[in-house]
Amino acid sequence: MAIAGSNGLLCIIFLVCYMFGLCFTDDASKYFDLELSYITASPLGVPQQVIAVNGNFPGPTINVTTNENVFVNVRNKLDENALVTWPGVQMRRTSWQDGVLGTNCPIPPTWNWTYNFQVKDQIGSFFYFPSLNFQRAAGGFGSFIITNRKVISLPYKMPDGDIVISIGDWYTKNHTALRTALDMGKDLGMPDGVLINGKGPYQYNASVPDGINYETISVDPGKTYRIHVHNVGVSTCLNFRIQNHKLLLAETEGYYTQQNNFTSLDIHVGQSYSFLVTMDQNASSDYYIVASPRFVNQTVWQRVTGVAILHYSNSKGKAIGSLPDPPNDFYDKSYVVNEAISIRQNVSASGARPNPQGSFHYGQIPVTDTIVLKSVPPVMIDGKLRATLNGISFINPDTPIRLADKYNIKGDYKLDFPSRPLNRPLRSDSSVINATYKGFIEIVLQNNDTVVQSFHMDGYSFFVVGMAYGEWTENNRGSYNKWDAIARSTTQVLPGGWTAILVSLDNVGVWNLRAENLDRWYLGQETYMRVINHEADPSNKTEFPVPNNALFCGALSRLQKPQKSSASIINERSNSNYQLLLVTLSAFIFTWL
Structure with a gap:
C-alpha cells in the first residue's frame, strides 16, 4: 500500500526518526565533560593535593534516564595515566567502555577520551571514579544516578527532592605516597578521618580541631527526600545514620528493595544505597549525619568519624550533645549477617521495565558452574607484597584482553584461572576466568583475610543468596535465598566468612571481578571473566565492535591514531x-x- 502526498512524507520522516531516535536527541542522548585535575584542598585541615572533577571535589553528579545513550568525554590533566570506571552501570555488549586496564588502554596525560554507552534497562544509584594508580584515594569520584522513565511507576510516592551523600575514609597523604607505601610492603595504617561530600567533620567535641569545613544538608520540615549514599573510600566499612531520623531503604545499586526502616546501616566500600527520609522532627536544633568505621577497635579509631549537619530551614540552633550511637554488636556476631540478609528485593516493584523485579525466577535456574574464590592476607611473592585470589595475584597484561583477542595477540593472558583454591605455590600472573556465555553460575567468595572486604563484578548484577561466618561447604546451599535475594554489583564478605552469589552470564565481554578495597585491589586481588559468544555471529548481535576512538597500547601501540x-x-x-x-x-x- 502506497502513502501519497506531503502528509504521507511527513509520516515517513516521523516514523524513521522515531525508529532511529534521531529526531529526539535531547531525550535519547546525554553529553558530559569530565576534566580530571589536581587542586589543593584541606578537608581535614591539612593542605594536600586532591583530584578534582571539573574543578570540584567531589565531582559533579551525572543524571541520566533509563535507556539513554551516554557520552562522557574525560580529559586527563593529571601527570599520569588515567581511566574512569562506572561500577554497577551495566554496559550491555560493550566492555570496551568499562574503564579498567583489562579492557581499556589508559588515557595519557593531556589527552581526552570519550566513553559511549547505553544505560539499557537500568535504574539506580551508582558512582564513577578513576580506576588506576590508587587515584580514588585522592578523589576524582562523583555520583551517577539513573532515573526511571516516566512510564514506569515508582514503588513509593515521588520524593520532594534528591540528595547525594558520598562517604569514605581519608588519608592526608596523597595517593602516590599511599601506593609507594604498599610497594614497599607496608600497611596503610589507620585513616586520618572520614569525609562526607569531600568535607571533614563538624566540631561535635574537642577532638575535632578548629577551622575544618563541614558539610551542611539543608531541608524543609515535613518533606521527604531520596538520599543517595555512596561509600567511595579506600578500605573502611562505614555505619551511616542520621540523628533521630529513620532511614527507609528504597534501592541499592539498581534494584528496589523491600522498604524496611533502619536507624543505621553498614555501607561497605564501593556500595551505594538510597533511602527515603522524612523530615518529621522538631526544629529545636540541627541534627547530626554520621559515618563511623566498623569492624575496627572503636576506642582507637574514635577520631576517624565523619560528621555532617542536617539543617531544617526553620532550625532554631546548632546540633549539640553526643553523636547517635552505632550498633552495639561487639558480642553479637550474628547482627551483621542478619542485617545484610534482611536487604531483599521488592519482587512486586517494576525496575527499568514494567514487569515485576521478581519475574526473573533465578532460584529455579540450574547452576552450570561453581567458582570458589579464596582471599588471604597479603603475602610476599617474588620479593613484593601481593594480594591473591585462589593463590594468583593478577598482573594486568600490556594489551587489554579483548583487544588482544580481536587483533590475535598471542600470550597476552591465560585462560587458566582455577575454579577452586589449589595447593600450589602462590604466583603473579595474567590469569583469566574462561566463562561460558549464557551460563548461570555460582560464585563463592571465601574471605580468609583478617579484614572485611567488598567484591565487585563489572557488567553485571548478581543475586546475593547466602552469607555467613566460617568455611563454605556445599551443605550451605540449603540456606540460600532462592526467591527474593537482593541483586546488586558489590557485596561484602565478612572476615573469616563467605558470601555466595548467583549470576546469569548474558552480557558478552571481558569483565573485571575484583576486591573493591583499594589496597587489596592495587596489590593484585582481581581477575577478569571472559564471557564470549563462541557461536558463529557474523552480524555481531551479541557484542559491539571495537569503538572507532579506541586507544591502543602494548603490542598494538603502532595502531594509535593522533589524539x-x-x-x-x-x-x-x-x-x-x-x-x-x-x-x-x-x-x-x-x-x-
Missing part, C-alpha cells in the same frame, strides 16, 4: 546519524512514493 577532540568524535557520530537518516529516508521514499 582527537571530543567535539570531533561527537561530530562524527552526528554526521553518521545524518547520513543514516538520509539513506533510510531515501529508501523509504523510493519504496513508498
Whole structure:
C-alpha cells in the first residue's frame, strides 16, 4: 500500500526518526565533560593535593534516564595515566567502555577520551571514579544516578527532592605516597578521618580541631527526600545514620528493595544505597549525619568519624550533645549477617521495565558452574607484597584482553584461572576466568583475610543468596535465598566468612571481578571473566565492535591514531546519524512514493 502526498512524507520522516531516535536527541542522548585535575584542598585541615572533577571535589553528579545513550568525554590533566570506571552501570555488549586496564588502554596525560554507552534497562544509584594508580584515594569520584522513565511507576510516592551523600575514609597523604607505601610492603595504617561530600567533620567535641569545613544538608520540615549514599573510600566499612531520623531503604545499586526502616546501616566500600527520609522532627536544633568505621577497635579509631549537619530551614540552633550511637554488636556476631540478609528485593516493584523485579525466577535456574574464590592476607611473592585470589595475584597484561583477542595477540593472558583454591605455590600472573556465555553460575567468595572486604563484578548484577561466618561447604546451599535475594554489583564478605552469589552470564565481554578495597585491589586481588559468544555471529548481535576512538597500547601501540577532540568524535557520530537518516529516508521514499 502506497502513502501519497506531503502528509504521507511527513509520516515517513516521523516514523524513521522515531525508529532511529534521531529526531529526539535531547531525550535519547546525554553529553558530559569530565576534566580530571589536581587542586589543593584541606578537608581535614591539612593542605594536600586532591583530584578534582571539573574543578570540584567531589565531582559533579551525572543524571541520566533509563535507556539513554551516554557520552562522557574525560580529559586527563593529571601527570599520569588515567581511566574512569562506572561500577554497577551495566554496559550491555560493550566492555570496551568499562574503564579498567583489562579492557581499556589508559588515557595519557593531556589527552581526552570519550566513553559511549547505553544505560539499557537500568535504574539506580551508582558512582564513577578513576580506576588506576590508587587515584580514588585522592578523589576524582562523583555520583551517577539513573532515573526511571516516566512510564514506569515508582514503588513509593515521588520524593520532594534528591540528595547525594558520598562517604569514605581519608588519608592526608596523597595517593602516590599511599601506593609507594604498599610497594614497599607496608600497611596503610589507620585513616586520618572520614569525609562526607569531600568535607571533614563538624566540631561535635574537642577532638575535632578548629577551622575544618563541614558539610551542611539543608531541608524543609515535613518533606521527604531520596538520599543517595555512596561509600567511595579506600578500605573502611562505614555505619551511616542520621540523628533521630529513620532511614527507609528504597534501592541499592539498581534494584528496589523491600522498604524496611533502619536507624543505621553498614555501607561497605564501593556500595551505594538510597533511602527515603522524612523530615518529621522538631526544629529545636540541627541534627547530626554520621559515618563511623566498623569492624575496627572503636576506642582507637574514635577520631576517624565523619560528621555532617542536617539543617531544617526553620532550625532554631546548632546540633549539640553526643553523636547517635552505632550498633552495639561487639558480642553479637550474628547482627551483621542478619542485617545484610534482611536487604531483599521488592519482587512486586517494576525496575527499568514494567514487569515485576521478581519475574526473573533465578532460584529455579540450574547452576552450570561453581567458582570458589579464596582471599588471604597479603603475602610476599617474588620479593613484593601481593594480594591473591585462589593463590594468583593478577598482573594486568600490556594489551587489554579483548583487544588482544580481536587483533590475535598471542600470550597476552591465560585462560587458566582455577575454579577452586589449589595447593600450589602462590604466583603473579595474567590469569583469566574462561566463562561460558549464557551460563548461570555460582560464585563463592571465601574471605580468609583478617579484614572485611567488598567484591565487585563489572557488567553485571548478581543475586546475593547466602552469607555467613566460617568455611563454605556445599551443605550451605540449603540456606540460600532462592526467591527474593537482593541483586546488586558489590557485596561484602565478612572476615573469616563467605558470601555466595548467583549470576546469569548474558552480557558478552571481558569483565573485571575484583576486591573493591583499594589496597587489596592495587596489590593484585582481581581477575577478569571472559564471557564470549563462541557461536558463529557474523552480524555481531551479541557484542559491539571495537569503538572507532579506541586507544591502543602494548603490542598494538603502532595502531594509535593522533589524539582527537571530543567535539570531533561527537561530530562524527552526528554526521553518521545524518547520513543514516538520509539513506533510510531515501529508501523509504523510493519504496513508498
